[in-house]
Amino acid sequence: MKGYLSPAVEVRKLARLIGVDAEDLACFERLEGQAIRDLRDQVTVVLFDADRQLLARVATATKLIPAKLAAVIGERAFGPLLCARITGLLDPSRAVDIANHLPVTFLADLSLHLDPRRASRVIGAMPPARVAGIAAELAASEEYITMGGFVGHLSKAALLAALDAVDDESLLRTAYVIEAKQNIAALVALLPDARLDDIIATASSADLWIEALDVLDHVTERQRGTLGDLAAAQDDEVLDSMVRAALSHGLWSEVLPVVRAMSPESRKRFATLKSIQARRVLATIIDAAAEDSLWAELLVLLPLLPTTARRQVAALATSFDLDLFEQIVSTAHEEELWPALIAFAAELDKGPRREIAKLIDESDADVLGSLLSAVHEAGLQADLVTVLRELPAAGQRRLGTRIAAAPTELVEALTEAADAAVLEPLSKALKA
Amino acid sequence: MSQAARRILKPELGGIVPGGLEALTDEELTAFAAMLRVAKRRQSEQLGAAVDEALEIVPRLLRGTIRKILFG
Numbered sequence: 001m002k003g004y005l006s007p008a009v010e011v012r013k014l015a016r017l018i019g020v021d022a023e024d025l026a027c028f029e030r031l032e033g034q035a036i037r038d039l040r041d042q043v044t045v046v047l048f049d050a051d052r053q054l055l056a057r058v059a060t061a062t063k064l065i066p067a068k069l070a071a072v073i074g075e076r077a078f079g080p081l082l083c084a085r086i087t088g089l090l091d092p093s094r095a096v097d098i099a100n101h102l103p104v105t106f107l108a109d110l111s112l113h114l115d116p117r118r119a120s121r122v123i124g125a126m127p128p129a130r131v132a133g134i135a136a137e138l139a140a141s142e143e144y145i146t147m148g149g150f151v152g153h154l155s156k157a158a159l160l161a162a163l164d165a166v167d168d169e170s171l172l173r174t175a176y177v178i179e180a181k182q183n184i185a186a187l188v189a190l191l192p193d194a195r196l197d198d199i200i201a202t203a204s205s206a207d208l209w210i211e212a213l214d215v216l217d218h219v220t221e222r223q224r225g226t227l228g229d230l231a232a233a234q235d236d237e238v239l240d241s242m243v244r245a246a247l248s249h250g251l252w253s254e255v256l257p258v259v260r261a262m263s264p265e266s267r268k269r270f271a272t273l274k275s276i277q278a279r280r281v282l283a284t285i286i287d288a289a290a291e292d293s294l295w296a297e298l299l300v301l302l303p304l305l306p307t308t309a310r311r312q313v314a315a316l317a318t319s320f321d322l323d324l325f326e327q328i329v330s331t332a333h334e335e336e337l338w339p340a341l342i343a344f345a346a347e348l349d350k351g352p353r354r355e356i357a358k359l360i361d362e363s364d365a366d367v368l369g370s371l372l373s374a375v376h377e378a379g380l381q382a383d384l385v386t387v388l389r390e391l392p393a394a395g396q397r398r399l400g401t402r403i404a405a406a407p408t409e410l411v412e413a414l415t416e417a418a419d420a421a422v423l424e425p426l427s428k429a430l431k432a
Numbered sequence: 433m434s435q436a437a438r439r440i441l442k443p444e445l446g447g448i449v450p451g452g453l454e455a456l457t458d459e460e461l462t463a464f465a466a467m468l469r470v471a472k473r474r475q476s477e478q479l480g481a482a483v484d485e486a487l488e489i490v491p492r493l494l495r496g497t498i499r500k501i502l503f504g
Contacts, residue, residue: 017471018467018468019471025464028456031452032452038450039452041450042448046446050472057503060501065490069490076489077482077486079482082475082479
C-alpha cells in the first residue's frame with residue numbers, strides 16, 4: 001500500500017474541485033491515482049488563475065472593513081467556495097479575525113473547497129478551539145478527505161484539539177485518505193497509548209483493518225512495534241479479526257512487518273493464535289512473503305509457530321524454486337536470522353533441504369562465517385548437520401574442509417554433531 | 433490521446449497537460465475539457481455577482497473606495 005493513492009478518492013477530490021458529481025468522472029478511475037492528482041493540481045492552478053486579479057483585489061478591499069463586516073459579506077455574498085479561493089490571499093491574522101466571526105458550519109463548508117497548500121499559513125494560525133469545531137462538523141458529515149488534507153498544515157495545539165474532537169472511526173477513515181502520508185507518524189505520536197488502544201479495538205469492531213494497516217504502513221518502525229504490542233495485548237477476537245481481514249483483503253504484506261516490529265512476547269502470542277494455524281492462512285502468508293520478499297518477517301515468525309503449523313509451512317516450501325531459496329538464504333545472512341533459517345531448514349523435506357545445503361556449500365567465506373557463528377551461538381549444530389546431510393559426499397568433504405579453518409571451538413562442536421549423526425565425510429573433513 | 437483531443441484540453445488546463453491520461457478516450461477528455469470550461473465560467477459569474485452583492489452590504493461611506501480597489 002506504500003505510496004498508494006486511491007483513484008476513487010482522487011476522482012472525488014477532482015469532481016468537487018470542478019463542481020460536478022463524482023459519477024460524471026467515473027471514467028477517470030481507470031487512471032493511476034497519481035495521474036488524477038497531477039491533473040487536479042493543474043486544475044487548481046487554472047481555476048485560481050482564472051480570476052486571480054479580482055480575487056486579489058477582494059482580499060485587498062477586505063482590509064478596509066471591520067472583520068465582523070467582512071464575515072457577514074463572506075457568508076452572505078461570497079459563500080464558502082469563493083471565500084475558500086480568497087482565504088490564501090489574506091493576511092493570516094486577518095483571516096483568523098474574520099473566521100472568528102463566522103459560524104463553524106460555514107467554515108466547515110469553506111474547508112471543503114480550500115486548497116490547504118495555498119492557505120497553509122492561515123490554517124496554521126487558526127485557533128485550536130475553532131479547528132476542533134470544524135473537525136467535528138467535517139467528521140459528522142464524513143468529509144474525511146478534507147480533514148486529511150489539513151493534517152500537515154495545522155499547529156500542534158490545533159491538531160491535538162481536532163484529535164480530541166473526532167471519534168476513533170473518523171480518525172481511522174481520515175488517516176487512510178490523508179494526502180501527506182509522511183505526516184501520519186507525527187499524528188500517531190500525539191496520541192496517548194489509551195487512545196491508540198481504543199483505535200485498534202475500533203479497527204476490529206468496525207471492520208476497519210484496511211485503514212488501520214495503512215496507518216501502520218506509514219509510521220516509524222518503533223511506532224509500528226508499539227502499535228503491534230498494543231494490538232497483541234487485546235482479546236483474541238481483535239487479533240482474529242485482523243487475521244480474517246488480512247486473509248480476505250490480501251493484507252499480509254502489511255501485517256507481517258507489524259508482527260516483526262512487535263516485542264518477542266507479542267510476536268509469540270500472534271504466532272500461537274489459532275486463527276493463523278489453518279493451512280489456507282499459512283499458504284497466503286507464504287505467498288505474500290514470496291511476492292514482496294518479506295523473508296525476514298517470515299523467518300522471525302517461523303520459530304514461534306507451533307510444531308504442526310511449522311510443518312505445514314515446511315510442506316508449502318517444497319514448491320519453492322532455487323531463486324526463492326537464494327533470496328531466503330541471502331535475507332538470513334543480511335538480517336542475521338541464520339538460527340531461524342537453519343532450525344526451519346532442518347524440518348524441511350529432503351528436496352528443499354538439499355537446495356539450502358547446496359546454497360551453503362556455494363556461499364562465500366563471509367556468508368559461511370556468519371552462518372557458522374550464528375549456529376554455534378544458538379547451539380544449532382545438530383540442525384545444521386541435518387541440512388548438510390543432503391549434500392553428496394564430495395560436497396560434504398569440500399564444505400568440511402572450508403569449515404575446518406574456522407575457530408577451534410566452533411569446529412569441535414560441529415564435528416561432535418557430525419559424529420553423532422554419523423555423517424562421515426563431513427566429520428572426516430572437519431577433523432583433517 | 434489524439435492531437436485533436438490535446439488541442440481541446442490544453443488551453444483549458446493553462447497550456448499544461450499532465451501525463452498519465454492515456455487511458456482516457458478522446459470523447460472522455462473532450463467532455464472533461466467542457467466541464468472545466470463550465471467550472472471556470474461559473475466561478476467567474478459567481479465572483480462577479482458576489483462582488484456586486486458585497487458592495488450593497490458595505491457602508492455607503494466606504495463603497496467608493498472599495499469600488500476603486502476592485503475595479504481600478
